[in-house]
Amino acid sequence: MKAAVIVFPGSNCDRDVKVALEASIGAPVEMVWHGGHDLPKTDLIVLPGGFSYGDYLRCGSMAANSPIMREVADAANGGTPVMGICNGFQILLETGLLPGALLSNAGLKFICRDVHLSVENSDTSFTSGYRPGDVIRVPVAHHDGQYFADENTLDRMEENAQIAFRYVEGDVPGPANPNGSARDIAGVFNTSKTVLGMMPHPERASDPTHGGNDGRAMFDGLINALS
């Protein structure tokens, strides 16, 4: 199977996610520059973390209007799975491929530590590597990760099982919810469950040498589901 990682000016987690994907796929992942319209036909598209366009105007707002995003949106609407991590999540929200928005962390600080996530919906290709209610430990590193949507939207999302991950208590010191996200939401799906956005970084917990390997099951499960 084939995967592509989109690279924006200021993306900095593109290589990490490439390494994580290749470990699960066993074949090279294509890096696609944002500036053109050459999106190869792939089974999976990943928008990586980082600070695309220096977070100018709003995080992800400029990248959402990059030339390649027209093709990415077409692919997503055609059913190609798309996964956005951290800044990638912000970009997907700005394009409207996912509902809601991300605000500055409630505490106004950049948070860089592990969190515990409960897998709310394991019935998707992205989360098929987990069982429902599994709790995983992955790092976050963000300043603007406070998920927001109005109450009606949140209720609808809950009904449609669009909540992918929630922050939960664990043995990591500090509040379970690091940024004040509504309903402790750490990641969401679109209605068809073909697009995922999450603030935490599974690619940084996908190898024993990372000090945590809980993210590996995500990539293995995803690749398995798509192959």
Place this chain on the structure above:
Amino acid sequence: MKARVHVYLKNGVLDPQGKAISTALDHLGFDGVDNVRQGKLIELELAEKDRVKAQKNVDQMCQKLLANMVIENYSIELVD
């Protein structure tokens, strides 16, 4: 023509920066400041001379890029 666009958070959206500013003002000894909300001012120099067209264009700019309509509202002021 110049367009001055104010982008501000919708009511009901938490503004942690506004809260931090409010706390800082309090520490500086300014009493009676109840609520602080921080927004943005974006100024655009437009070649368009027709006010109606300019308003329409800038409105679309706001909808598409300058404001995130999920959490923000905007107002446009045209200045000759």
